[in-house]
Amino acid sequence: MDDEPTLSRRTLLKSTGLGAAMIGVLPEAADAAPDGDRATLRVALTVNGRKVEETIDARTTLLDLLRERLQLTGTKKGCDHGQCGACTVHVGGAPVLACLTLAASVAEPVATIEGLSAEGDRLHPMQQAFIDHDAFQCGYCTPGQIMSAVALARAVPRLDAAAVREAMSGNLCRCAAYPNIVAAVVDGSARMRKVRA
Amino acid sequence: MKPFGHAVASDPAAAVRVHAGAAGTHYLAGGTTQLDLMKLDVLRPERIVDIARLRDRGPAVEDHGDWLRLDGFATMARTAADATLGRRVPMVVESLTQAASRQIRSMATLGGNVLQRTRCGYYRDTSWTKCNRREPGSGCAAIDGRAWAHAVLGTTQLCIALYPGDLAQALIALDATVEVEGTAGVRMLPFAELHRIPATEPQRETNLLPGDLITGFRIAMRPWFARSRYVKVRDRASYEFALASAAVALDLDGRVVRDVRIAIGGGATVPWRAREAEAFLRGKPLDEALASKAADAAYAGASVREDTRHRLDLGKATLTRALLETATMEVRHG
Numbered sequence: 066m067d068d069e070p071t072l073s074r075r076t077l078l079k080s081t082g083l084g085a086a087m088i089g090v091l092p093e094a095a096d097a098a099p100d101g102d103r104a105t106l107r108v109a110l111t112v113n114g115r116k117v118e119e120t121i122d123a124r125t126t127l128l129d130l131l132r133e134r135l136q137l138t139g140t141k142k143g144c145d146h147g148q149c150g151a152c153t154v155h156v157g158g159a160p161v162l163a164c165l166t167l168a169a170s171v172a173e174p175v176a177t178i179e180g181l182s183a184e185g186d187r188l189h190p191m192q193q194a195f196i197d198h199d200a201f202q203c204g205y206c207t208p209g210q211i212m213s214a215v216a217l218a219r220a221v222p223r224l225d226a227a228a229v230r231e232a233m234s235g236n237l238c239r240c241a242a243y244p245n246i247v248a249a250v251v252d253g254s255a256r257m258r259k260v261r262a
Numbered sequence: 263m264k265p266f267g268h269a270v271a272s273d274p275a276a277a278v279r280v281h282a283g284a285a286g287t288h289y290l291a292g293g294t295t296q297l298d299l300m301k302l303d304v305l306r307p308e309r310i311v312d313i314a315r316l317r318d319r320g321p322a323v324e325d326h327g328d329w330l331r332l333d334g335f336a337t338m339a340r341t342a343a344d345a346t347l348g349r350r351v352p353m354v355v356e357s358l359t360q361a362a363s364r365q366i367r368s369m370a371t372l373g374g375n376v377l378q379r380t381r382c383g384y385y386r387d388t389s390w391t392k393c394n395r396r397e398p399g400s401g402c403a404a405i406d407g408r409a410w411a412h413a414v415l416g417t418t419q420l421c422i423a424l425y426p427g428d429l430a431q432a433l434i435a436l437d438a439t440v441e442v443e444g445t446a447g448v449r450m451l452p453f454a455e456l457h458r459i460p461a462t463e464p465q466r467e468t469n470l471l472p473g474d475l476i477t478g479f480r481i482a483m484r485p486w487f488a489r490s491r492y493v494k495v496r497d498r499a500s501y502e503f504a505l506a507s508a509a510v511a512l513d514l515d516g517r518v519v520r521d522v523r524i525a526i527g528g529g530a531t532v533p534w535r536a537r538e539a540e541a542f543l544r545g546k547p548l549d550e551a552l553a554s555k556a557a558d559a560a561y562a563g564a565s566v567r568e569d570t571r572h573r574l575d576l577g578k579a580t581l582t583r584a585l586l587e588t589a590t591m592e593v594r595h596g
Contacts, residue, residue, distance in 0.1 A: 104266065104267050146302075153365055162366065167290070167293060170312055172314070230500075234363055
């Protein structure tokens with residue numbers, strides 16, 4: 066959704082000082098860099114259809130840009146090392162780990178979990194399938210699971226449980242909601258085909 | 263992560279010019295190895311030449327009849343999806359589809375993939391000061407300590423870290439050539455000469471020179487490469503490095519092995535061509551007993567400790583199985 070929430074959890078935590086540890090996650094701008102290279106640079110991206118321009122430290126990952134700078138906290142930081150898949154977003158339609166992508170490397174449109182649902186409360190068919198199949202417990206891996214699932218369903222027309230398990234092996238779920246996740250993805254992909262989502 | 267200067271390159275020649283062979287400068291394509299290690303402070307480049315935009319620009323695979331070209335900037339995903347590759351040399355496709363996760367395969371390039379670093383826990387954790395790869399001359403915490411996922415082939419007194427990649431096994435088995443663009447121009451390098459056993463300088467993992475950029479791989483083709491497999495054995499069913507793997511291509515006349523190519527993964531410090539096993543097999547009728555003896559030959563030079571013993575046993579069984587599966591597979595023609 067484009068509008069800032071009137072009071073988010075993040076805003077409340079910051080205002081009461083409990084969020085002190087969360088501030089300053091983005092690295093400080095670096096000192097002088099070698100000639101001709103930029104340690105701080107301006108990036109221009111399209112995120113969920115909106116053009117975004119930010120000045121960042123070159124080390125900023127796409128994940129940190131999305132969460133810390135753009136307040137798009139739907140994408141989660143699980144391991145920050147590309148091992149859990151919680152940070153899965155779409156870049157140019159492909160499922161990609163935002164934690165191992167420099168924001169400065171991004172040249173194609175970015176889509177996050179926030180960009181999946183239509184205006185109002187209408188959920189994407191895959192999101193609805195996750196609810197209908199009780200495919201999450203704590204919900205932390207869920208945005209990454211759904212982004213992976215949507216990219217998979219768009220790329221592969223007929224999915225069975227075995228294909229889903231293999232193709233989504235890059236998304237870990239510590240709550241072990243896997244059986245329901247697999248069922249949701251198989252069903253969600255069929256629903257997507259019906260409405261061409 | 264150490265601060266770095268960032269420069270974007272618009273084509274391979276420009277990337278090499280901008281890099282200029284400068285010390286402390288790294289190319290960055292998919293970032294799946296490098297950003298991981300930069301966050302751990304294992305890799306500390308001062309400058310990044312960003313080649314992410316060079317990915318998937320042209321075809322991943324070019325079929326020139328007698329030879330194939332794989333683009334160095336092609337992603338693993340796009341290359342694995344190539345129908346010609348899957349038909350003419352399935353071993354390569356299988357080495358890609360059984361690697362990493364779908365997300366990583368969408369990001370990582372072929373050129374970057376073969377340069378991936380070891381997963382040795384001591385290498386990846388800078389709180390272990392003894393690591394000859396990170397700090398030449400400091401020692402090896404694995405040799406002196408626990409070596410639960412380390413090599414049994416190509417080991418030295420200085421380093422026993424395992425090379426974890428899969429694509430490299432297919433390329434070394436097929437005698438691929440590496441296209442390199444460097445500050446002195448373009449050159450070709452046999453794949454077998456790309457990686458270095460950690461004999462004298464473990465910190466120099468490849469024979470690439472500063473500024474060298476891998477732009478592609480060439481494979482001189484044989485029709486019988488259509489009879490090829492990549493068999494990978496893992497703790498998990500997916501998304502895991504190999505406990506043991508085998509890349510096999512067989513030229514069979516009935517049951518007799520006219521020619522064969524073998525590489526083994528999950529066992530060595532570098533991509534490992536099993537020439538002794540190949541020589542043993544040529545001219546003989548293949549059955550399980552022969553395959554098992556070939557596997558023994560492949561691992562004859564292994565240096566084993568109590569905590570790496572399983573790599574030897576699993577490695578032999580995996581190669582035996584790969585030979586038999588390749589012999590009986592259904593080959594797609596036309």
